[in-house]
Amino acid sequence: MAIRILYVEDDVASGRLVKSIAEKEGYIVDVVTTGRESLKALSGAPPDLILTDLNLPDTSGLELLPKLREKLPEAPVIVVTASESIQDVITAMKRGAIDYLTKPIDLQRMIVSLANAVKMMRQQRDIARLRTEVEEAHALEHLVGSSPSMERLRELIRQAAPSEATVLIVGESGTGKELVARALHYASPRAKGPFIDVNSAALTETLLESELFGHEKGAFTSAVSRRRGKFEQADGGSLFLDEIGDMPLSTQAKILRVLQERSFERVGGEEKISVDVRVICATNRNLEEAVQKGTFRMDLFYRINTIGIEVSSLRERKSDIAELARHFLARANRSGKQDAQAISEAAMEVLRRHSWPGNVRELQNAIERAVIICNEETIQPAHLPPAVLRVSPQPGGDKVGQSLIDAVEQMERSMILSTLERCGWTKAHAARALGITERILSYKMQNLGIERPRLEN
Numbered sequence: 523m524a525i526r527i528l529y530v531e532d533d534v535a536s537g538r539l540v541k542s543i544a545e546k547e548g549y550i551v552d553v554v555t556t557g558r559e560s561l562k563a564l565s566g567a568p569p570d571l572i573l574t575d576l577n578l579p580d581t582s583g584l585e586l587l588p589k590l591r592e593k594l595p596e597a598p599v600i601v602v603t604a605s606e607s608i609q610d611v612i613t614a615m616k617r618g619a620i621d622y623l624t625k626p627i628d629l630q631r632m633i634v635s636l637a638n639a640v641k642m643m644r645q646q647r648d649i650a651r652l653r654t655e656v657e658e659a660h661a662l663e664h665l666v667g668s669s670p671s672m673e674r675l676r677e678l679i680r681q682a683a684p685s686e687a688t689v690l691i692v693g694e695s696g697t698g699k700e701l702v703a704r705a706l707h708y709a710s711p712r713a714k715g716p717f718i719d720v721n722s723a724a725l726t727e728t729l730l731e732s733e734l735f736g737h738e739k740g741a742f743t744s745a746v747s748r749r750r751g752k753f754e755q756a757d758g759g760s761l762f763l764d765e766i767g768d769m770p771l772s773t774q775a776k777i778l779r780v781l782q783e784r785s786f787e788r789v790g791g792e793e794k795i796s797v798d799v800r801v802i803c804a805t806n807r808n809l810e811e812a813v814q815k816g817t818f819r820m821d822l823f824y825r826i827n828t829i830g831i832e833v834s835s836l837r838e839r840k841s842d843i844a845e846l847a848r849h850f851l852a853r854a855n856r857s858g859k860q861d862a863q864a865i866s867e868a869a870m871e872v873l874r875r876h877s878w879p880g881n882v883r884e885l886q887n888a889i890e891r892a893v894i895i896c897n898e899e900t901i902q903p904a905h906l907p908p909a910v911l912r913v914s915p916q917p918g919g920d921k922v923g924q925s926l927i928d929a930v931e932q933m934e935r936s937m938i939l940s941t942l943e944r945c946g947w948t949k950a951h952a953a954r955a956l957g958i959t960e961r962i963l964s965y966k967m968q969n970l971g972i973e974r975p976r977l978e979n
Contacts, residue, residue, distance in 0.1 A: 524548060524549065524550045525548075525549050525550070525570045526549070526550045526551075526552070526567060526568075526570050527544060527549050527550065527569055527570070527571055527572070527573060527636070528551075528552050528564075528571075528572045529541065529551055529553045529574075530554055530555075530556075530557065530559075530572070530573065530574040530575060530578065530583070531553060531554075531555065531574075531575045532555045532579050533575070534555075536575075536625070536627070537555070538553075540573070540632070543629050543632070543633070544632075544633075547633055547636070549636065552569065555578075555579070556578060556579055556581075557580050557581035557583075557585075558580055560572075560574065561586075561590070561593065564593050564594055568594055568597070569594070569597055570640070571597050571599070571636070571640065571643060572590055572594070572597055572598070572599045572600070573600045573601075573602055574586060574587065574590070574600075574602065575603070576601055576602070576610055577605070583614070584610065584614060584617065587599060587601070587614060587617045587618060587619060588618065596647065596650070597643070598620045599619045600619060600621045600623060600636075600639060601614045601619045601621075601622045602622070602625065603622060603623075603624060603625065604624070604625040620638075620639060620642060621635045621638065621639065623635060665679075665698070665701060665702070665705055666845055666846050666849045667839060667842035667845060667846065668841070668845060669839040669841045669842045671838065672834075672839060672842060675702070675833065675834075679706055679709060679831070680709065682706060682829045682831065683709035683710040685829065686800055687828040687829050688800070688801045688803065688825065688826045688827075688829070689703075689706060689801075689802045689829045690766075690804070690826045690827045691802065691804040691832075691833060692804070692805060692809075692832050692833070693804075693806065693833030693835070694833075695881065695883070696880045696882055696884060697833040697836070698882050698883075700719065700762065702804075703717075703719075703760075703762045703764075703804060704717060704762075706760070706802055707762075707800075707802070710760070712758065712760055712800060715756075715757075715760070716755060716756055716759035716760075717756075717760050717762065718755050718756040718759065718760070719761075719762040719764060720733055720734060720752050720761070720762070720763055720764065721764045721765055722766050722767075722768050722769040722773075723764075723765040723768035724765075727770045728742065730769070730773055731773055731776065732745075732749070732751065732789050733751060733752055734752050734753060734776075734777075735751040735753060735776070735786050735787070735789055736749050736751030736753075736754055737749050737751075737788050737789035737790050737791070738788050738789065738790040738791040740790065741789045741790025741791070742789070748788070751788065753786060753795075753797050753799055754795060757797045757798055757799060758799075759799070759800070760799070760800045760801075760802055761801050761802070762803075762804070763777070763801060763803045763804070764803075765804065765805060765806070766803040766804065766805050766826070767805035767806070767812055767818060768805075768807075771817070771818075771819065774818065774819045774822050777822065778821060780797075781801060781825050781826070782825075784796055784798070784799075785797070810823070836878040836881045836882055836884075837877055840874055843870075843873050843874050843885065844870055844873070844874070846882060847865055847870065847873055848865065850885065850889040850890065851865060851889055851901070854889060854893040860893045860894075861896060861897050861898060861899060862892065862893050862896040862898065862899065862900065862901050862905075863900070865892075865900065865901045866900045866901060866903075866956060866957045866958055867957055868903050868933065868956070869900075869901050869902055869903045869906060871933060872906055872910060872911060872933070873885070873888070873906070873910065887907075888906055888910050889901075891905075891906075891907055892905040892906055892907075898958075898959075898962070899959075900957050900959075900962075902958070902962075903934065934966065935970045935972065937956070938952070938956065938963070938966060938967065938970065939972060941955050941956055942972070942974075947974045949963055949964065
């Protein structure tokens with residue numbers, strides 16, 4: 523698609539020359555002669571970039587520039603001047619111009635300047651598009667599940683997001699605590715700012731402090747240059763401290779001071795650095811017990827627990843399993859290279875009966891594995907991981923677990939029989955109801971020893 527340029531120039535000859543040269547380069551050029559006409563032109567087909575002379579009959583280009591930027595902030599502006607005043611150019615750049623051309627215009631330099639402006643414009647649009655995609659991907663609607671606990675979770679996020687208060691997210695590993703943190707960030711006034719995450723359990727004490735606060739050159743052996751820490755990187759946005767329950771006590775003290783004073787020093791430095799950061803924490807530990815044991819600071823616990831959010835385990839919201847499984851199947855199929863398009867009712871029943879010690883993360887891995895292994899349109903129980911196929915012992919039972927034959931085949935046999943009976947033993951109808959092909963149904967009936975009952979004479 524051709525790039526549209528608006529050139530604001532009262533010199534007719536200059537306007538005609540620039541239009542001729544730029545159009546040979548593939549641009550579409552509209553020329554207007556006054557500032558008033560340029561502002562009016564923005565309401566029509568908006569230009570992709572703007573050239574404006576600094577000396578216009580009805581206004582100064584320096585006065586026009588902020589008006590153009592306000593109405594069309596994404597369009598790069600290049601100023602054209604016959605003035606020898608460097609101050610005018612500096613003022614224009616401060617007001618949003620990205621480059622300048624002097625009269626008489628060097629046409630080769632103009633072509634390079636236009637190409638650079640187009641490159642910058644496309645980069646800005648790509649960044650804006652990616653930011654929008656990220657915000658949409660982490661919107662509240664993408665926290666999958668319709669169970670009461672998920673509805674409560676979404677409502678609590680809506681209430682907490684506008685606040686600047688520190689949040690503590692508690693839940694077992696694999697429940698999606700980071701998704702909740704991101705949803706909080708992107709539903710907040712800080713959504714345009716950065717979201718920076720740190721795993722407190724993944725680093726040693728020295729490396730963790732350097733990661734959080736940055737370091738000065740020479741602060742330790744490998745500190746060959748100054749480095750900005752996560753707090754600085756998150757300025758204007760949110761910092762997510764994952765697994766804060768595993769943080770060393772000495773680092774906890776420094777985190778508490780940052781939360782109280784909103785400033786810190788880099789490792790090996792003395793300069794006070796102030797930041798505007800909202801801190802969101804998460805843990806899979808019971809911090810109240812950790813406080814009692816002396817492994818977590820009481821003052822820090824109360825400081826970060828201003829707003830507490832608990833994420834339920836998957837076994838506590840089993841009604842969400844089917845919705846989550848279909849969501850992960852759709853995500854796995856985005857490449858279009860997989861055969862599996864659906865999950866059979868038999869496989870879904872296996873998913874519902876599993877205890878999910880790894881929570882949502884385990885379910886996601888199970889579906890991704892099934893999609894890779896499955897060479898049919900519908901995922902069957904046999905495509906699921908062995909750990910999912912083993913049925914957890916029931917209360918009062920004396921078995922550690924059941925085999926695939928004992929659990930899955932028995933369940934499949936029962937489901938197929940009941941479906942066949944409901945469909946009057948019409949295989950085509952029964953296969954459709956089970957989400958499998960008639961060929962697969964016949965194969966399973968043969969393997970499971972299912973035969974249509976003979977009518978008595």
